[in-house]
Amino acid sequence: MDYSSILTSGVYGALGPVAIGYVLAAIGLNIHFGYTGLLNFGQVAFMLVGAYGVAISVSTFGLSMWVGVLVGILAAAVLALILGIPALRLRSDYLAISTIAAGEVLRLFYRSSVAEPLTGGVYGLQRFGDDLLDLNPVPPGIYEVGPLAFTARDVWLMSVGWGLVALVVILVYLLIHSPWGRVIRAIREDEEAARSLGKNVYAYKLQSLVLGGVIGALGGMVFTIHQQSAHPDGFDPVVTFFLYTMLVLGGAGRVFGPVLGGLLFWFLMLSFDAFLRELMATGYIPPEILVPSDVGALRLALVGLGLLLLMAFRPQGILGNRREMVLDVR
Amino acid sequence: MSDRNNATAALADVAAEPGVAKPDPLLVADNVQRSFGGLHAVDVDHLEIQRGAITALIGPNGAGKTTLFNVLTGFDRGGSGDWRFEGKKMSRLPAHRVAHRGMVRTFQLTKALSRLTVLENLQLGATEQRGEAMFASVVRPLWRRQERAIIERADALLARFRLDHLRDEFAGTLSGGQRKLLELARALMVQPRMLMLDEPMAGVNPALTQSLLEHITDLRDEGTTICFVEHDMDMVMGTSDWVVCLAEGQVIAEGPPQAIGSNPAVIDAYLGKQHGAPPAEELTS
Numbered sequence: 001m002d003y004s005s006i007l008t009s010g011v012y013g014a015l016g017p018v019a020i021g022y023v024l025a026a027i028g029l030n031i032h033f034g035y036t037g038l039l040n041f042g043q044v045a046f047m048l049v050g051a052y053g054v055a056i057s058v059s060t061f062g063l064s065m066w067v068g069v070l071v072g073i074l075a076a077a078v079l080a081l082i083l084g085i086p087a088l089r090l091r092s093d094y095l096a097i098s099t100i101a102a103g104e105v106l107r108l109f110y111r112s113s114v115a116e117p118l119t120g121g122v123y124g125l126q127r128f129g130d131d132l133l134d135l136n137p138v139p140p141g142i143y144e145v146g147p148l149a150f151t152a153r154d155v156w157l158m159s160v161g162w163g164l165v166a167l168v169v170i171l172v173y174l175l176i177h178s179p180w181g182r183v184i185r186a187i188r189e190d191e192e193a194a195r196s197l198g199k200n201v202y203a204y205k206l207q208s209l210v211l212g213g214v215i216g217a218l219g220g221m222v223f224t225i226h227q228q229s230a231h232p233d234g235f236d237p238v239v240t241f242f243l244y245t246m247l248v249l250g251g252a253g254r255v256f257g258p259v260l261g262g263l264l265f266w267f268l269m270l271s272f273d274a275f276l277r278e279l280m281a282t283g284y285i286p287p288e289i290l291v292p293s294d295v296g297a298l299r300l301a302l303v304g305l306g307l308l309l310l311m312a313f314r315p316q317g318i319l320g321n322r323r324e325m326v327l328d329v330r
Numbered sequence: 331m332s333d334r335n336n337a338t339a340a341l342a343d344v345a346a347e348p349g350v351a352k353p354d355p356l357l358v359a360d361n362v363q364r365s366f367g368g369l370h371a372v373d374v375d376h377l378e379i380q381r382g383a384i385t386a387l388i389g390p391n392g393a394g395k396t397t398l399f400n401v402l403t404g405f406d407r408g409g410s411g412d413w414r415f416e417g418k419k420m421s422r423l424p425a426h427r428v429a430h431r432g433m434v435r436t437f438q439l440t441k442a443l444s445r446l447t448v449l450e451n452l453q454l455g456a457t458e459q460r461g462e463a464m465f466a467s468v469v470r471p472l473w474r475r476q477e478r479a480i481i482e483r484a485d486a487l488l489a490r491f492r493l494d495h496l497r498d499e500f501a502g503t504l505s506g507g508q509r510k511l512l513e514l515a516r517a518l519m520v521q522p523r524m525l526m527l528d529e530p531m532a533g534v535n536p537a538l539t540q541s542l543l544e545h546i547t548d549l550r551d552e553g554t555t556i557c558f559v560e561h562d563m564d565m566v567m568g569t570s571d572w573v574v575c576l577a578e579g580q581v582i583a584e585g586p587p588q589a590i591g592s593n594p595a596v597i598d599a600y601l602g603k604q605h606g607a608p609p610a611e612e613l614t615s
Contacts, residue, residue, distance in 0.1 A: 174468040179453070179461030179477065186443050186454050193441035197455045197520055198429035199462075207464050224354065295483040326500030 001277055008147050010271030017226035019266040020161035021047070024219030026243045026250075026258035027168055031212035033244075034252035035184050036205060037174060037188030039092050042083075042099030044239040045106050048232070049075040050217025052110060052119060055230035058128035060118055065131035071222060076217035080210040088205045103237055111232035124231035132160065132225055148285050157226050164222065165259065168215055173255045175211075188253075245307055251317030260318060268306065272299050337383040337550060337571040338586065344572075346585030346593070349376035355553045356381035356524055357433075362411035362578075364394075364401050371397045372409065373579040379524075384546065384556045386566045386587070389576035390600055395559040396438060398576065399528055403435045404428040416523070430457060432523035438532060438559075440509040444502030448493055451501050451512055452484035453477075455519025478520075487515045491545065507538035514545065525549065527558035531565050543569055567591070575599065601603070 013019060025047050032038040034306075053072025057063040065198040081103055087095040110119045119125065136156040143150045175181050183204055186194045191201050242265070243258075250261025264329070276295050279285045290298070310317070316325035344350055355378035369608060372394040379385050387395050401409035404425035410473040412421050415433055423431070443451050459480070460466050461473030488494040491511045496504065501512060510530060530546065531539055539562075547569055550556055560566050566573060566587060573590040575583040577599035585589060590596055 171468065174470070175464070178467035178470070179459045179473060180464050180467035182446070182450055182454055183462055185446060185450075188439045188447055189443035192425075192437070193443055194454070195405070195425040196403070196429060196435050196437070196441075197516065198423075198426045198434075198457050199454075200426045211464070324500060325446050327500055 001282060004147055006271050006274040006278055007276035010267040011148060011162075013270030014263045014267035015158060015162075016224045016266070017157055019166060020158070020260055021219040021223030021226075022246060023165055023223075023259055023262035024168060024222060025216040025239075025261055026219075026246045027165070027172060028212035028215030028219065029243050030247055030252060030254075030258045031172065031175075031184075031208055031215070033179065034247065034254070034257065035188060036184045036208040037092070038088075038205060038209060038212075039096035040099045040209070040212070041096050041240055042101070042103035042237075043212075043243050044235050044237060045099065045103035046076045046079060046213040046216030047220030047239065048103070048106055048110065048235040049079050050214075050220035051224040051230045051235070052125075053217065054221050055125040055128045055224060056119075058131075059120070059125040062224075065128060065225075068128065069252075072217050072221055073214050076213045077210050080213035081206070084206045084209040088202055088209065100237065100240075103235070103240065107232050107235050110235075114230060114283055119232070120230075122232070124229055126229045126232070129225035129228050132157070161222050161226075164218065168218070169255060169259060176255060180204075185253075189235070233293055242303075245303060248307065248317055249310060250318035254317070254319040257317055257319050265303075269299055269303065272302055337380070341380055341383060341572050341586065346583070346589050348581040348584055349586055350378070352378040352380040354381045355379060357415050357557075359402065359411060359413035360411060362398065362401060362409060362413060364397055364406060364409035370579050371507045372401060374398065374411075374576075374581055377574065377581055379555065379557055380572060381555050382550065383571040384550050384558070384569055386570035386573045387557060387576060388563075388566055388573060388590075388596075392578075393576040393599070394579040396574050397579075399435060399526055399559060403433060403526055405435070429520055429522075432521075433526060434517045434520045434522035434524070435526035436513045436517055436528055436530065438528040440506070440513050440533075442501040442504060442509040442512055444500060446501055446531055447498050448488070448496045448504070449481070449484055449498060449502050451516050452487060452519050453480050455516045455604075456480045456483070457520055483518065486503060487518055491515045492541075507534045507542075510534055510542060511538070511545075514542075518549075519540055522554065524555040524557065527556065529559055529561065531560060531562045539565070562589075 013306050025043055028046065029040060029043045032040040039119050050072040053075045054065060054068035057068030057071045079207035083095070083098055087098045109115055111122050113121055115121060117147060133153065136152060138152040138156045140152045142153055143152070183194065183199050186199070187201055187204055195201050246265045247258050249259070249265055250257035250259065273295055276298065277292060280292060340353055344352060357379040359374060359377045362372055362374040363370065389395050397406065400406035402413060404423050407422065412419065414420060415431055420428060420431060443454070446454070453478065459473065460476055466472045485494065486496055491514070493508065493511060493515065496508065501509070504512060514530070530542060534542060543565060546556060570587050573585060573587050574581055575590060577594045582599055583593045583595045585593060
């Protein structure tokens with residue numbers, strides 16, 4: 001058994017571009033769910049419009065990637081307004097229903113043949129991140145940190161990605177520890193009380209939805225730019241539930257919750273993956289019981305089990321406060 | 331007690347009849363109606379609330395007291411009618427604008443913001459906060475001084491309501507009575523001209539009742555107009571300057587507290603029309 005290769009797989013997963021993208025999206029979701037109490041089950045829709053904002057601008061229209069980033073941000077804000085203006089006037093369940101539907105509707109639309117001239121349909125779009133890669137100041141070569149090895153491209157993209165995460169975390173910290181943050185946390189506790197104290201609850205919820213959605217769009221951009229490929233099926237509803245898993249694992253309503261949760265989630269996912277493959281390769285698990293193609297499904301089952309244990313033994317997440325958690329929210 | 335007499339004295343010459351005009355009304359409501367399907371929950375022709383006085387709103391269960399509160403404060407937007415606050419039209423304003431105008435309500439089921447600290451609960455009540463705008467909130471120097479002033483004001487109120495030792499606790503850990511005090515203190519952070527208290531004494535133990543009563547009369551003496559819904563008749567008799575009785579959505583009687591208890595319409599509303607009457611009249615309940 002090669003334990004170090006199992007661990008390095010986990011570390012690559014935790015630090016890699018997919019994890020970065022998901023962490024950003026989970027930070028956005030934390031604003032919605034953790035701080036404002038909005039039930040957004042379609043965060044993946046914001047990731048999708050962000051990613052395709054870049055992909056379509058560059059690959060379809062030949063614009064600069066930076067224009068694409070702006071387009072993606074704008075698209076996420078518009079999506080938040082379209083969803084929020086009607087649904088945030090209603091009880092919170094309606095937002096949950098409309099966001100989960102919006103995510104699927106958008107994914108199916110982007111992969112449809114009608115949209116193919118724009119989005120590439122089921123083939124997706126490729127090679128739209130060159131503007132960022134061309135800026136790479138890291139000299140080519142392989143960079144080794146202990147057992148880990150990164151290409152110059154990885155080093156550059158990971159620095160940009162984690163740098164972006166750091167900026168967003170600082171922004172969220174400042175927002176939450178301000179009177180604005182106090183109002184949105186009050187809305188999470190009790191909308192009517194906030195309203196009775198003269199707060200325009202609807203406007204705050206809309207701001208929160210837009211802000212978290214835009215951060216989600218940045219997340220979508222980060223990992224599609226790294227892969228240089230945007231494909232609609234990378235944005236299925238399960239992504240949102242991964243984000244919730246990360247959030248609950250780290251602690252919802254904590255600034256670092258989604259970051260820690262994301263790191264851990266991806267470390268566990270990929271090291272478990274490597275562990276199973278290792279077991280199969282060394283013959284501990286015979287092929288009659290498990291073949292490599294089952295690993296993907298099995299690691300999802302593990303995520304489910306992990307969540308169950310978490311709910312049973314630490315419902316507040318790693319960074320959460322148990323005393324705060326058990327207070328009745330009435 | 332001399333101030334008490336001021337508010338009562340101002341109302342001394344007012345006739346004890348439903349919809350009567352007051353010498354100095356802060357709130358004037360006309361034709362306020364709210365129905366749920368065929369049920370007319372509120373149907374008030376005319377009601378005036380005297381400035382600087384404590385007005386109690388009483389009535390049997392289902393009389394429409396809370397519904398009237400909800401309509402007047404903008405929490406129930408399904409009602410109709412016209413009402414003016416300080417002479418300015420207030421009908422159909424959304425709840426947060428009503429609060430900005432200076433009419434602040436509390437709730438029958440106390441709404442403590444559980445996972446905010448007691449201090450944060452109070453800070454939230456302050457209006458016109460620069461740091462509550464999303465973009466300004468990330469630039470701390472824009473609101474730091476204002477925040478300090480708000481904390482000072484909050485601390486003074488916490489001391490007044492003897493909640494200062496709980497300042498940094500989560501509001502969710504407070505007892506029922508403490509929550510009532512917190513809600514009142516929080517409402518005062520808005521600096522209201524009129525307080526609408528929905529059953530301020532519900533679920534409060536007798537020791538705290540007395541201090542809550544004193545707080546309410548003190549507020550009146552400082553010039554705040556107060557209107558409350560209450561079932562506790564001792565409180566109604568003990569604190570209010572004027573009593574309005576609602577039944578089946580309508581104002582059926584008004585008057586000073588001493589007179590209201592003997593008002594036949596009020597007795598009818600609470601006890602049913604047959605009490606003491608010869609059984610020949612009507613047999614429906």
